[in-house]
Amino acid sequence: MRLEAIANPSAVRRLGLPALALVLTMGVAMALALVAGANPLAVLGQIATGALGSKLAILETLNRATPLIFTGLAVAVAFRAKLWNIGAEAQLYAGAIVAVVLGTGALGSPLVLPVSAAVAMLAGALLLLGPVLLKTRLGVDEVVTTLLLNFIMLLFVSYLLEGPMKDPGGMGWPKSTPLIPEARLPRIVEGLRLHWGFALAILAAVVVWVIQTRTTLGFEIRAVGQNPEAARFAGMPVNAVLVKTALLSGGLAALAGWSEVAGLKGHLSSDLSPGFGYTGIIVAMLALLHPLGVILTAIFVAGIFVGSDAMSRAAGVPTYIADMLMATALLFMVLAILLTRVRVVRG
Amino acid sequence: MSEGKGAEVVLRLDRITKRFGALTANDAVSLTLRRGEVVALLGENGAGKTTLMNILFGHYVADEGSVEAFGQPLPPGNPRAALQAGVGMVHQHFTLAGNLTVLENIRLGTEGLWSRGHGGARAKVERLSRDFGLAVHPDAKVGRLSVGERQRVEILKALYRDARILILDEPTAVLTPQESEALFATLRKATALGLSVIFISHKLHEVMAIADRCVVLRHGRVVGEVDTHATDKGALAALMVGGELSLPRAEARAPGAVLMKLDSVSTPDRGAAPGLKKVTLDLRAGQITGLAGVSGNGQAALAEIIGGLALPAEGTILLKNAPVTGWSPGEALARGVARIPEDRHHQGSIADFDLTENAVLEAYRSRFSRRGWMNWRAAREFAETIIAGYDVRCPGPETRIRLLSGGNMQKLILGRAMAGGPETGGPEIILANQPVRGLDVGAIAYVQSQLIAARDRGSSVLLISEDLDEIMGLSDVIHVMSQGRLSPGFARGTMTAAELGLWMAGQKFGDRDAA
Incomplete structure (x- = not known):
């Protein structure tokens, strides 16, 4: 069996195959539900209503999507340049730490929100600067360095929460001092849980999209990602482009942590992120690295997690089903995308 | 037999x-x-x-x-x-x-x-x-x-x-x-x-x-x-x-001033590929300099030096008698060195970019953007000019370049190179590395006639080719490379293919090395 490139894939192929991937994912979901001893159709229905069935559910899904949009954008930007940033999780915590450091009284209104957001982005950017310089100067594989930084960062956060940042009024729980009210992101509509971080995430996606399509930097990022040799031959500063990409990517990932602390939690704890940095990779891949697509896939992924939580409570099926669904959705989607561009032939 | x-x-x-x-x-x-x-x-x-x-x-x-x-x-x-x-x-x-x-x-x-x-x-x-x-x-x-x-x-x-x-x-x-x-x-x-x-x-x-x-x-x-x-x-x-064959042949011309000079340039060997060994080369205005040789004898190293991708380990590059500083692909382009790369698929173009994006790959900063914002309208018009002026057969500028035949791809790269240069008065030096390899005869004739036309406008063309017929048909001066060494220049018509072959085999270099 061999793969043969398709020059101009038809619309049926380009739209039908991803749709088929979605259907197959649902099939797997139903099979898993059956294995868990529940009614497959009911499980699917409960996931759907749990994610989108009420105003409360929808808002919860959008809340959950907010950090995923940021980390998804961070990954999408970096992967577009073939810079394999697996460290969005670490950069997220860097942003979260800054939110606490500047948000617990160091700065007051009205400076605290814009300044801490900017400093958070800077912190995330600097965290990725090391790996990218090691890559451009010494050829060190950034997959390894960024991945390992995640663990270092998580341990550093644990240290902070047990030591310097520990909330004296936290009854011994490893969590930080809460943010002052001025450092909290307000809600978009009073009384509803959705905070302005979501709007900021949408804005970030639009900004990234504009950068990618309208600016010289975006042109350079795409060129370096597609063919660094040709980019260098054409006179592009390939290493400088990679550094700029890393700063942008790290900054976006940091906003995820910053908005979770400032918008949702109000304090930092070591379970702030249930792997938003890693899930961001799935979000970005499902969106084919398109910044506006990231908004949709982040909401889709968030919906599956939120819906699975609700379904789990109702049907007694473990929430692990959400992780398995993510994995199958990603595998089927990657396969579907591959098959829009090539066909399998025998011989 | x-x-x-x-x-x-x-x-x-x-x-x-x-x-x-x-x-x-x-x-x-x-x-x-x-x-x-x-x-x-x-x-x-x-x-x-x-x-x-x-x-x-x-x-x-x-x-x-x-x-x-x-x-x-x-x-x-x-x-x-x-x-x-x-x-x-x-x-x-x-x-x-x-x-x-x-x-x-x-x-x-x-x-x-x-x-x-x-x-x-x-x-x-x-x-x-x-x-x-x-x-x-x-x-x-x-x-x-x-x-x-x-x-x-x-x-x-x-x-x-x-x-x-x-x-x-x-x-x-x-x-x-x-x-x-x-x-x-x-x-x-x-x-x-x-x-x-x-x-x-x-x-x-x-x-x-x-x-x-x-x-x-x-x-x-x-x-x-x-x-x-x-x-x-x-x-x-x-x-x-499927037609009568007529490849262009350049007529002899009087050479002009030296636009670029490599003075005793050496580069390190890379694995089995020899580096340059004290190469001295003059590229003159209004002249096609042919570089013959079996591939893998240092031509790639020479092309990298001239195109700005590498710096000499020893020796100097001079543009109009002044040593260059900060030599890079961007600097080479800014100083009027146009490059037609040996590998048009991997070096000369980006496969999944459309023709517009590929057309502005070299000049997007200087001519198709302002303060970091791309001017895609101007870029598209530029691509359309190349498509029309260089007979690039394609559905339109939004076509991905990977869908073009080698000949049409090369015409776009040629058009891009010819439109470069200081103040877009056209390039002064054109590095054409295997410009017609893999092209059909129609495209070969077209590319070669464009190189001759550029020479007639006063550009200096360096033609690197393994095809002796091509070198002998187009070049005003022929050098031969063997094991990173450069032969003296031979004026048009003074050498037979067999004599050049002896230089290509490295047999004629001995006495010069001793000197």
Whole structure:
């Protein structure tokens, strides 16, 4: 069996195959539900209503999507340049730490929100600067360095929460001092849980999209990602482009942590992120690295997690089903995308 | 050398058809090969020659048609069966292990390397190399051999496996003229001993020199089958391209001032590829400087220096008598050095970018953006200008460049290069590295005439090519590279191909090195 490139894939192929991937994912979901001893159709229905069935559910899904949009954008930007940033999780915590450091009284209104957001982005950017310089100067594989930084960062956060940042009024729980009210992101509509971080995430996606399509930097990022040799031959500063990409990517990932602390939690704890940095990779891949697509896939992924939580409570099926669904959705989607561009032939 | 038309048919390809998606690479191609005969398979790049041979050898399975060797049908998709039937193939790119000896390479894959008893094998190899005039020492490490010698090892390998049919895929592409002659002598001996040869080429004079019969492929179809005794180069070329052939030839011109000078430039060797050895080269206005040589003799290093991709380890680059500073691809472009890269797919273009994006790849900062914002409207107009001005056949500027043929891709790169230069008055120096390799004859003539036109406008053109005909037809001055050394410049018409061949083989450099 061999793969043969398709020059101009038809619309049926380009739209039908991803749709088929979605259907197959649902099939797997139903099979898993059956294995868990529940009614497959009911499980699917409960996931759907749990994610989108009420105003409360929808808002919860959008809340959950907010950090995923940021980390998804961070990954999408970096992967577009073939810079394999697996460290969005670490950069997220860097942003979260800054939110606490500047948000617990160091700065007051009205400076605290814009300044801490900017400093958070800077912190995330600097965290990725090391790996990218090691890559451009010494050829060190950034997959390894960024991945390992995640663990270092998580341990550093644990240290902070047990030591310097520990909330004296936290009854011994490893969590930080809460943010002052001025450092909290307000809600978009009073009384509803959705905070302005979501709007900021949408804005970030639009900004990234504009950068990618309208600016010289975006042109350079795409060129370096597609063919660094040709980019260098054409006179592009390939290493400088990679550094700029890393700063942008790290900054976006940091906003995820910053908005979770400032918008949702109000304090930092070591379970702030249930792997938003890693899930961001799935979000970005499902969106084919398109910044506006990231908004949709982040909401889709968030919906599956939120819906699975609700379904789990109702049907007694473990929430692990959400992780398995993510994995199958990603595998089927990657396969579907591959098959829009090539066909399998025998011989 | 031919045993004539009555001899036994050893190989028969019958109505072979092979499709890749919408492309029909072979369309009902039939071919017969008789004992003791050399049949040339002639056609341009992309005509379907290699596909046909890959089907014969079992690498591909044909959609229709059959292959028969010595009267027995060959099972499709089985290279081992082809080998056992006595079909031997010498690929364009050798498949030898450099750290093993000649003898070990020849035995590799046929018998266990650990079974010592080299005696019988050695005797057989020595007998074969004597009978066929394939002089090569059985105990030499292949990594130390020249390209010509490696090719002999490949042929010996096929003969050792008792091949009765030899397929040679573009065997002369990597050889000097003298080495090609030696290869032809070997092939004559082989056919005299009853072997049959399929000789794949797109070089007409070689086909005329060695083949008895010639099958011409165009766009996957057999468009002609002629006895070489009953035809001439012009007729073959016409068959090959489907029209009368007229390649441009540049007329001599008086040279202008030196625009760029390399002064005693050296670069380090990179693995097997030699670096430059104290190369001094003047590029003059209004002149085409031809750089001949077998590939892999330092041409790539020279192209990198001139194109801004590398800095000399020793020596100086001078532009208009001033040493350059901060030499880089961007600086080279800004100083009016246009580059047509050797590898248009990987270096010259970005496959999934559209024509507009590829057109502005070099000048997006200086001419198609303001304060970091791209001006896509201007970029698109620029691409449309190139498409119209350089006859790029495409659906439009939003077409991805990977969908274009090599010729049209090269025309876009050419147009991009010609539009560069200070204040867009056109480039002063044009580095054209293998500018027509792999193009069809129409595109070749077009690209070459554009290089001549640029010269006539006063540009200095450096033409790097492995094709001596091209070098001799276009160049005002010819240099030869061998092992990183540069020969003196020879004015147009003062050297024959054979003399240049001696320089290419490195035999003429000795006295200069001593000096």
